[in-house]
Amino acid sequence: MIIKRNAADMAAALANGETTSVALTQAHLDRIAEVDKDVHAFLYVDTEGALAQAALADQKRAAGKKLSPLAGIPLALKDVMVQKGIPTTCGSKMLEGWRPPYDSTVVSKLRAADVVILGKTNMDEFAMGSSTENSAYGPTHNPWDLSRIPGGSGGGSSASLAAFEAPLAIGTDTGGSIRQPAAVTGTVGVKPTYGGVSRYGLVAFSSSLDQAGPCGRTVLDTALLHETIAGHDPKDSTSINATVPAIVIAAKNGNVKGLKIGVIKELQGEGYQAGVLNRFNESLELLAGLGAEIIEVSCSYFEYALAAYYLIAPSECSSNLARFDAMRYGIRVGDKSGVSAEEVMNLTREVGFGREVKRRIILGTYALSSGYYDAYYGSAQKVRTLIKQDFDNAFTKTDVLVSPTAPTTAFKIGEKADDPIAMYLNDIATIPVNMAGICGMSLPSGLADEDNLPAGFQIMAPAMKDDRLYNVGAALESALLSKWGAPILSHVSGLGARA
Amino acid sequence: MSLKYEDVIAKYEPVLGLEVHVELGTASKMFCGCNTIFGAEPNTQTCPVCLGLPGALPVVNEKAIEYTIMIGLALNCSIAPFSRFARKNYFYPDMPKNFQTSQYDEPICVNGFLDVEIDSNEGIKKFRVEVERVHMEEDTGKSLHVGGATGRIHGADYSLLDYNRAGIPLVEIVTKIVPGTGKYAPEVARAYVAELRDILRSLNVSDVKMEQGSLRCDANVSLRLIGSDVLGTRSETKNVNSLRSVERAVRGEMIRHAELLNKGERVVQETRHFQEDTGLTRSGRSKEQAEDYRYFPEPDLVPIVPDATWIETMRAALPEKPSIHRKRLQEAWAVPDKEMASMINADVLEIVEATVILGADPTKARGWWLGEIARIANEKEVAATDLPITPKDVAEIVALVATGDLTDKLARQVIEAVIAGEGRPSEVIEKRGIKVVSDDGALMAAIKKAISTQPDVAEKVRGGNVPAAGALIGAVMKETKGQADAAKVRELLLKHLGQ
Amino acid sequence: MAGISRDDVANLARLARIDMTPAELDHLASELGVILNAVARVQEVAGQNVPPTSHPLPLQNVYRKDEVVPSLTPEAALSAAPASEAQRFKVPKILGEEA
Numbered sequence A: 001m002i003i004k005r006n007a008a009d010m011a012a013a014l015a016n017g018e019t020t021s022v023a024l025t026q027a028h029l030d031r032i033a034e035v036d037k038d039v040h041a042f043l044y045v046d047t048e049g050a051l052a053q054a055a056l057a058d059q060k061r062a063a064g065k066k067l068s069p070l071a072g073i074p075l076a077l078k079d080v081m082v083q084k085g086i087p088t089t090c091g092s093k094m095l096e097g098w099r100p101p102y103d104s105t106v107v108s109k110l111r112a113a114d115v116v117i118l119g120k121t122n123m124d125e126f127a128m129g130s131s132t133e134n135s136a137y138g139p140t141h142n143p144w145d146l147s148r149i150p151g152g153s154g155g156g157s158s159a160s161l162a163a164f165e166a167p168l169a170i171g172t173d174t175g176g177s178i179r180q181p182a183a184v185t186g187t188v189g190v191k192p193t194y195g196g197v198s199r200y201g202l203v204a205f206s207s208s209l210d211q212a213g214p215c216g217r218t219v220l221d222t223a224l225l226h227e228t229i230a231g232h233d234p235k236d237s238t239s240i241n242a243t244v245p246a247i248v249i250a251a252k253n254g255n256v257k258g259l260k261i262g263v264i265k266e267l268q269g270e271g272y273q274a275g276v277l278n279r280f281n282e283s284l285e286l287l288a289g290l291g292a293e294i295i296e297v298s299c300s301y302f303e304y305a306l307a308a309y310y311l312i313a314p315s316e317c318s319s320n321l322a323r324f325d326a327m328r329y330g331i332r333v334g335d336k337s338g339v340s341a342e343e344v345m346n347l348t349r350e351v352g353f354g355r356e357v358k359r360r361i362i363l364g365t366y367a368l369s370s371g372y373y374d375a376y377y378g379s380a381q382k383v384r385t386l387i388k389q390d391f392d393n394a395f396t397k398t399d400v401l402v403s404p405t406a407p408t409t410a411f412k413i414g415e416k417a418d419d420p421i422a423m424y425l426n427d428i429a430t431i432p433v434n435m436a437g438i439c440g441m442s443l444p445s446g447l448a449d450e451d452n453l454p455a456g457f458q459i460m461a462p463a464m465k466d467d468r469l470y471n472v473g474a475a476l477e478s479a480l481l482s483k484w485g486a487p488i489l490s491h492v493s494g495l496g497a498r499a
Numbered sequence B: 001m002s003l004k005y006e007d008v009i010a011k012y013e014p015v016l017g018l019e020v021h022v023e024l025g026t027a028s029k030m031f032c033g034c035n036t037i038f039g040a041e042p043n044t045q046t047c048p049v050c051l052g053l054p055g056a057l058p059v060v061n062e063k064a065i066e067y068t069i070m071i072g073l074a075l076n077c078s079i080a081p082f083s084r085f086a087r088k089n090y091f092y093p094d095m096p097k098n099f100q101t102s103q104y105d106e107p108i109c110v111n112g113f114l115d116v117e118i119d120s121n122e123g124i125k126k127f128r129v130e131v132e133r134v135h136m137e138e139d140t141g142k143s144l145h146v147g148g149a150t151g152r153i154h155g156a157d158y159s160l161l162d163y164n165r166a167g168i169p170l171v172e173i174v175t176k177i178v179p180g181t182g183k184y185a186p187e188v189a190r191a192y193v194a195e196l197r198d199i200l201r202s203l204n205v206s207d208v209k210m211e212q213g214s215l216r217c218d219a220n221v222s223l224r225l226i227g228s229d230v231l232g233t234r235s236e237t238k239n240v241n242s243l244r245s246v247e248r249a250v251r252g253e254m255i256r257h258a259e260l261l262n263k264g265e266r267v268v269q270e271t272r273h274f275q276e277d278t279g280l281t282r283s284g285r286s287k288e289q290a291e292d293y294r295y296f297p298e299p300d301l302v303p304i305v306p307d308a309t310w311i312e313t314m315r316a317a318l319p320e321k322p323s324i325h326r327k328r329l330q331e332a333w334a335v336p337d338k339e340m341a342s343m344i345n346a347d348v349l350e351i352v353e354a355t356v357i358l359g360a361d362p363t364k365a366r367g368w369w370l371g372e373i374a375r376i377a378n379e380k381e382v383a384a385t386d387l388p389i390t391p392k393d394v395a396e397i398v399a400l401v402a403t404g405d406l407t408d409k410l411a412r413q414v415i416e417a418v419i420a421g422e423g424r425p426s427e428v429i430e431k432r433g434i435k436v437v438s439d440d441g442a443l444m445a446a447i448k449k450a451i452s453t454q455p456d457v458a459e460k461v462r463g464g465n466v467p468a469a470g471a472l473i474g475a476v477m478k479e480t481k482g483q484a485d486a487a488k489v490r491e492l493l494l495k496h497l498g499q
Numbered sequence C: 001m002a003g004i005s006r007d008d009v010a011n012l013a014r015l016a017r018i019d020m021t022p023a024e025l026d027h028l029a030s031e032l033g034v035i036l037n038a039v040a041r042v043q044e045v046a047g048q049n050v051p052p053t054s055h056p057l058p059l060q061n062v063y064r065k066d067e068v069v070p071s072l073t074p075e076a077a078l079s080a081a082p083a084s085e086a087q088r089f090k091v092p093k094i095l096g097e098e099a
């Protein structure tokens, strides 16, 4: 079954004429038609557009044109990323029916590389959440167990990979929205260095934390996608104007001999599921066995990261989401004779935003308001400095840092819906990376003993050293695969006989 | 019955504060590449960035930074070694993002001053207006209010929005409070705005057209009892769209404040709108609760750290200050202070200079612009400089008068015709058949006819009463339809009558 | 202790332009109280001598040249408008001050 292969293998099959992009794309569309009513990874499937893109890729290949490594490979796009003419909702009722008149830079780069965009994936509304339960269009289900969450906010993207609906996906990561879903679905996800991938056309949640990134089923697939979307963009003032590190080469090397790997003391122990910690420690032993030096480091300010994050992200979101006001695009509620623009804005924003979004907008409005700015937003920015310093110190002694990606495996849908603080704790290990603007990867470390659900191993590297993630990730992945004998996703059980 | 101005200043000391907004004359907008042409068809100069579409990001126009620094330098400001943009958050339908990208506590230019002169009964008086800050921001869109009686916002049924202006670079120049102007406050306010406008024009950074809104003034006025150092409550008058209005608005507010204070009432701190027709201000809709702009550093833009060499290059290239330039012109043209002041007041100095550069005698050029042309402008209620007559036209007319090809009277006809759109002066002369009657024979025939119809007057002249000749000269001019040179007629007439 | 009253929430909802029912205001007031208590601990370490970080990377002076690039067509600009008229976005009557 071709859909179960890795993207790199699919690319080889396209290159040697074993299959065509149209056939490959159709196989994925069929798979989506078969399983997505259960998984609900997709909000929109662009059947016609995808097949047209696939046909174009096949044509170019037939004409002997030089093609990118991922030409003709299908991909799932998180619905927070703007694609011209294709409905983009960000999982919100607010943007129901909106078809943007422009392409995001990531989409432009995917088009230029002849990657086939299958459709838009489900997510927590405006990327706010850790379970994809906050989508206005209903939750996504974890292919490992349909009664469980696929992580969030990019649960749709990761679930589509685990369900073999797409071999590659684009996610965005503001506090862990690529890595945590990767962890709980047994897939790979990378939050690139802030500024490494353009944010132009990524509907902003928290501008200073948001970063688009690649999701795949293997480290190499993820690297191939990362290299396709990375690079300087003059349309994004915060885009780094420097050469992209040699990511794919690193993913092919995977050599940790002599590397110093720091284990962050504060990101384990209390609150972490035993089975998750067991897999984490086994992975460390494997890395040590491959010649890496394992060091324990302390990042004492990380315990304040979650608090600072839940001030900075809501503050920025309260401003970023102000534009959704029913005047120029999106839904409009209550527009009838005698009702003012102000009232229509109030009504539309009441109806158009879900609970979590409103909660964060109000929290952010409070944190920025006069008299509270210094105590909340200002203090959070100072904590950000301290977290950066913690990382800087740790990286003087190490090449990469590691931790479990998420404290637990996938929980049941609805289990934490009424407890925002419990929900926020899912991102405790991923948030520091966003606060410091550095890069991080999650890859599967195995199945937790308690529940046989995937656990994630997080690797963190300094800004613009994204290649280190892939080097370490590839080494660990290969060691784990030898141990397991088969890829972790061969155990996906939630889809029953269909898988 | 309103209070007399003299009574206001006998009791109170006015304190001024002026905020001037200037639209920069860049080719593209502040944060996107859209055109900035005034009067373009609605919504033809918009893009995802200036429409605030989800996902769009701003990139700063370098020219706007350059222009702003030039303005700061010309106003004797310090240029901040580090400055930033900030978001000013408030909802308004003409503002696509519902925040204005502006500068807050880190403006680009600070602490400058501008010296202004006013022409008073006590001679020329000088005042120094201190500039607190010059900062960058973006303009808003324009709304058209439909329905209701007045086309104004109140009573409208709905509004139509055009975002062509949204995102045009705007510089805000804020003065410190200006005390000590006494009764001259209205004139100082006007002189400041006029001087500022001249400087901006000389820098070529804006077209500074108050009537088109590319230069807009908000006047803050408060009163305090003479001798007191307690500042009064200020009002902020917006919508002041001409130099004359600046003066009227300040005077009007001083009187309004004094009336309130004399009655023992309080001045309300509020925004008021200047009414061109009445010269009075009207209260803006008072907000039931205070706005809280929740400023925070714009995360989508990076700090501005201007290179010192760049600043010095700009400083060295600054044009001559308008005040110095004026002194130089005054000396070169040998114009008395009063005359100079009336040219400045009438705002024709620049156009007179242009006329002189084209070869016209300064006195003559000044005479036409301040005389006939100013009269017509007054009649039409427009600025002399906005009439369809150019310095080239006037220079041509001056030359024709100098060579005797036109009389002053004929020149006036030509000017009227040029302004009426009949063509350039030569075309008007040609079409209308205007020429000076210089044929002695034709003139003598007319002289003899005049003498024969007014023999008694002719007798008086013969008897030595030379001034009586005026009546005869008038008759000759009438007979020749004004095309004769009056001086020549006089010469021939007196000679004929033996004088 | 960071306390937040129902009136505080009502004022924030007004600033954020979100209508809220009395029940929502009550619910949010209690929730925000809990969240603010949890996040207020940032103040424990935010000393005077710690500089704030508003941007993760030390970039500066990022500009574009003053060059005009094609705009959207007015049709594209207005394509998602809930209502339009005379090539303009049509919106309900505006209550605020005249600009």
Ligand SMILES: [Zn+2]
Binding pocket: B029, B032, B033, B034, B045, B046, B047, B048, B049, B050, B051, B167, C071
């Ligand atoms: Zn634009």
